[in-house]
Amino acid sequence: MDNLAVHNSFTAARRTALRLGLLGLLAVAALSGLAAPVRANSEDAAGAFMLSLTSRSIAKLTNTSVPEEERKVRFRQLFRESFDISAIGRFVLGRYGRSATKPAMEDFLATFEDVMVERFAPQFAGYGDTRFEIESIRKLENSQQYIVGSSITPPDTGNKIRIDWRLSHNNEGFTVLDIVGEGVSMALTLRAEYGSVLKSSGGKVDQLTALLRERIGTQAAAAN
Amino acid sequence: MSSRFFNWLNAKRVAVLLFTAVLAGGCATQPDQIVWQTGGAISQELSLTASVQYAQASSGNDSDSLYPGIDDDYDENDPLEIPNRFIFAFNQTLDVFVLKPAASSYRFLLPSVIRDAIRNFLRNLATPVVLINDLLQGEFERAETTLARFAINTSGGLGLYDFATGEGYEYHKEDMGQTFGSYGIGEGAYLVLPLFGPSSIRDGIGRIGDIFLDPLTYVGQIYDVETELLAIPLVNGIDIRSRNIETLEDLEADSIDFYARIRSLWRQNRQNEIDNGRNEKPTVTPGLSNFDFEIEPKDG
Numbered sequence: 268m269d270n271l272a273v274h275n276s277f278t279a280a281r282r283t284a285l286r287l288g289l290l291g292l293l294a295v296a297a298l299s300g301l302a303a304p305v306r307a308n309s310e311d312a313a314g315a316f317m318l319s320l321t322s323r324s325i326a327k328l329t330n331t332s333v334p335e336e337e338r339k340v341r342f343r344q345l346f347r348e349s350f351d352i353s354a355i356g357r358f359v360l361g362r363y364g365r366s367a368t369k370p371a372m373e374d375f376l377a378t379f380e381d382v383m384v385e386r387f388a389p390q391f392a393g394y395g396d397t398r399f400e401i402e403s404i405r406k407l408e409n410s411q412q413y414i415v416g417s418s419i420t421p422p423d424t425g426n427k428i429r430i431d432w433r434l435s436h437n438n439e440g441f442t443v444l445d446i447v448g449e450g451v452s453m454a455l456t457l458r459a460e461y462g463s464v465l466k467s468s469g470g471k472v473d474q475l476t477a478l479l480r481e482r483i484g485t486q487a488a489a490a491n
Numbered sequence: 492m493s494s495r496f497f498n499w500l501n502a503k504r505v506a507v508l509l510f511t512a513v514l515a516g517g518c519a520t521q522p523d524q525i526v527w528q529t530g531g532a533i534s535q536e537l538s539l540t541a542s543v544q545y546a547q548a549s550s551g552n553d554s555d556s557l558y559p560g561i562d563d564d565y566d567e568n569d570p571l572e573i574p575n576r577f578i579f580a581f582n583q584t585l586d587v588f589v590l591k592p593a594a595s596s597y598r599f600l601l602p603s604v605i606r607d608a609i610r611n612f613l614r615n616l617a618t619p620v621v622l623i624n625d626l627l628q629g630e631f632e633r634a635e636t637t638l639a640r641f642a643i644n645t646s647g648g649l650g651l652y653d654f655a656t657g658e659g660y661e662y663h664k665e666d667m668g669q670t671f672g673s674y675g676i677g678e679g680a681y682l683v684l685p686l687f688g689p690s691s692i693r694d695g696i697g698r699i700g701d702i703f704l705d706p707l708t709y710v711g712q713i714y715d716v717e718t719e720l721l722a723i724p725l726v727n728g729i730d731i732r733s734r735n736i737e738t739l740e741d742l743e744a745d746s747i748d749f750y751a752r753i754r755s756l757w758r759q760n761r762q763n764e765i766d767n768g769r770n771e772k773p774t775v776t777p778g779l780s781n782f783d784f785e786i787e788p789k790d791g
Contacts, residue, residue: 354557355557361563362563385745386744386745429768433557444557445557449763450759450762450764450768451759451763452558454557454558455561455759456755456756456759459567459755460746461748462751463748464747475747482745482746482747
């Protein structure tokens with residue numbers, strides 16, 4: 268059932284993922300002995316990561332027959348695997364994160380993850396036909412960060428949306444640090460919003476966490 | 492992936508909109524601070540794990556930054572925050588009681604073909620302002636696009652249908668605030684205008700400038716139809732709002748400080764408009780970007 272729907276639904280992403288898999292193999296072969304240009308391969312690997320992430324998202328999250336709770340569980344798993352929640356959480360807290368106690372920080376990060384799950388998981392339903400294309404890949408100088416430029420074409424409007432993915436690379440592979448849609452960064456926007464709340468509450472991360480809890484609590488209640 | 496998912500980020504809609512009861516698009520921004528190109532040596536900090544020390548307030552102030560240049564000193568350039576928040580609340584009230592209901596009815600009553608025709612017609616009418624600003628920015632290719640669109644759409648169907656996009660001439664918008672921005676003029680300060688919504692000092696001034704650039708202003712004066720011509724920005728505002736009903740609902744749903752969220756979205760979007768979406772100039776990786784199977788060696 269699941270497989271069938273997946274098979275029917277994503278075409279472009281799947282095809283490119285397959286090709287990418289091939290590319291990945293080539294890249295591995297090249298790295299392990301052929302001494303091919305490493306830099307180009309690392310950029311390709313960033314692209315491979317993105318294609319894998321998007322095709323897995325489409326396969327696991329878009330099927331409308333998946334119950335909402337199950338979709339959230341799957342989204343959370345993908346989110347944990349692929350996003351650097353700790354780095355993003357820390358960034359959105361800005362200066363206030365550095366003075367937070369360890370329990371307060373852990374509490375915030377757990378809540379932040381819940382906020383993301385509640386916010387985004389439900390929105391994947393029924394969007395299997397969305398077209399995803401990688402348009403550019405760039406490694407930032409003096410950094411282990413990559414920017415993967417992509418375009419996303421939802422089936423309903425057909426209007427291309429430009430999305431840049433900011434990735435970080437370490438020994439364990441790639442993680443997503445930020446999603447930038449038409450020049451608007453999610454991390455930066457959240458940092459601005461949370462920063463404004465923190466500023467007016469004397470920088471208490473606990474209070475922000477409580478507010479977010481309350482917000483997703485009411486949101487979840489409203490959805491039912 | 493889901494379009495609504497990305498709507499959340501999609502400032503194009505977001506910023507244009509909000510409470511812009513009337514005219515579309517405001518102006519403003521600045522982020523000179525958002526220096527995408529400069530990669531910093533910050534990857535180590537990014538792989539922070541739970542084992543890392545949390546309280547280290549004395550350390551360098553952007554040690555936790557994903558973005559070089561976004562540090563503790565980065566702010567939203569909003570010295571007028573108190574009056575701005577007041578006007579924002581006013582606009583929001585107006586939105587709830589007037590604009591949103593009007594936009595919902597508009598969307599409900601008119602089929603999308605008609606609504607698209609109305610939008611195309613209004614965009615076509617606004618050609619002179621866009622064209623002049625294209626030229627003022629030295630964007631000659633974009634000026635050509637604007638001109639071609641006008642010629643094709645006007646002759647093809649009085650501007651009611653957008654034939655030009657199919658011909659490769661896609662719509663874009665320009666205004667004097669963007670022109671100022673392209674000259675390197677900063678936003679001055681963030682500003683929320685009554686009815687028009689998010690803007691800045693620079694873009695508020697640009698908005699006035701655009702009125703003088705618009706031939707319709709003079710047509711209105713000569714034929715004494717200035718009041719009637721107010722229908723143009725009014726319908727434009729309703730049309731834009733009608734295209735953002737769900738986007739804004741989603742945007743507000745999990746917000747804990749909607750004013751701050753909109754301010755940030757609007758300022759980033761404005762910068763993106765000024766840069767004409769070109770603040771990222773990534774090098775295209777051979778092989779991957781066009782999904783060829785070959786990996787071509789990269790120079791350097």
